Amino acid sequence: MxxxxxxxxxxxxxxxxVDQYVSTVGFSIRKEDSAPSIDFLGGLTQFAGGSTASDTDILYDFLQSEDIVARIDAAVDLRGKFSKEWPNDPIFAYDPNGTIENLTRHWKRQVDVLYDTTTRLITLRVSAYTPEDALAIANATFEESSRTINRLSDVARDDATRFTRNELARAQEKLTTARQALTAFRMRTQIVDPTADLEGQMGILNSLQAALAETLIELDTLRENATDRDQRVIQTEKKVDAIRNRISEEREKFSASSEGPGGENYAELMAEYEKLSSDMLFDQTAYRSARAAHDIAQAEAQRQSRYLAAHIEPKLAEASLVPNxxxxxxxxxxxxxxxxxxxxxxxxxxxxxx
Incomplete structure (x- = not known):
């Protein structure tokens, strides 16, 4: 027994x-500001909530999954490298006819993933039948891990800016609608700026009032030196009446019953224009604020992006260490x-x- x-x-x-050779690679997840490797999904969980998994925990789980096995198999022919000595060494070699599940189990035997939860460092010890195969698998694993971190970083960046991007799109849509409404108003009424038009009307009214005052003074002066039947007095009185009628007509334009250039009520046109102008001004302010918030969110997301840094570069093994x-x-x-x-x-x- x-x-x-x-x-x-x-x-x-x-x-x-058969002798196997070991290639070792060690790495950690770093931030662009050189801060220690901490929560990769920290910014993401502020929006999603409930998750406490760190970036290193995610990568550690990924290194033992079927996903990375399939990716590396497609990149460096993992099945062929692990089954070189099959069926000569049926215990330590991989059966090339196995499924992806079998290959994943063999991967866990050949690749030791060591994770230090205190320092957040990951070390991989890759075993293969030749030093070159071990080095190729180690390099492919590091590259695939780096791509995974970049992919997750892009997802986190997109999540961090999604809210501000949606707010910016809504603000832009509102501003476009307000501008189109104001343009439609100007085309319908043929008034570019009712405020300027009103100022022009007020200028005319002020000029008429000044002319009326001068004419009344002139009329008083004439009455002191001439009779009421004097042609100069009569003509001046007619001029006063004409100016007064013109002033009444100009003032009528500001009444509720007056009509604008398009035949619409002038007061209502002014009220409509002021509403459209205030809406566009508000939407412009909201758009500027949304644009500034989006730019800040993008800059912050770029500053907090992660990358994979290797502190142990994989080397070509010189002596066999496996099996012991x-x-x-x-x-x-x-x-x-x-x-x-x-x-x-x-x-x-x-x-x-x-």
Missing amino acids: VIVPTAISAWYLWTRA RPYLLACVFGALLLGWSVMLLIYYSVRDRR
């Missing part, structure tokens, strides 16, 4: 098990000896009861 299986294991380890034959043989012998001891104790216990 102990010696024979141990002997078979020793024969397999030293005659059939003495250690594996000792484990087999210890397990068999323990099992044999337990069975022996059970046997003596049953015999003593009889």
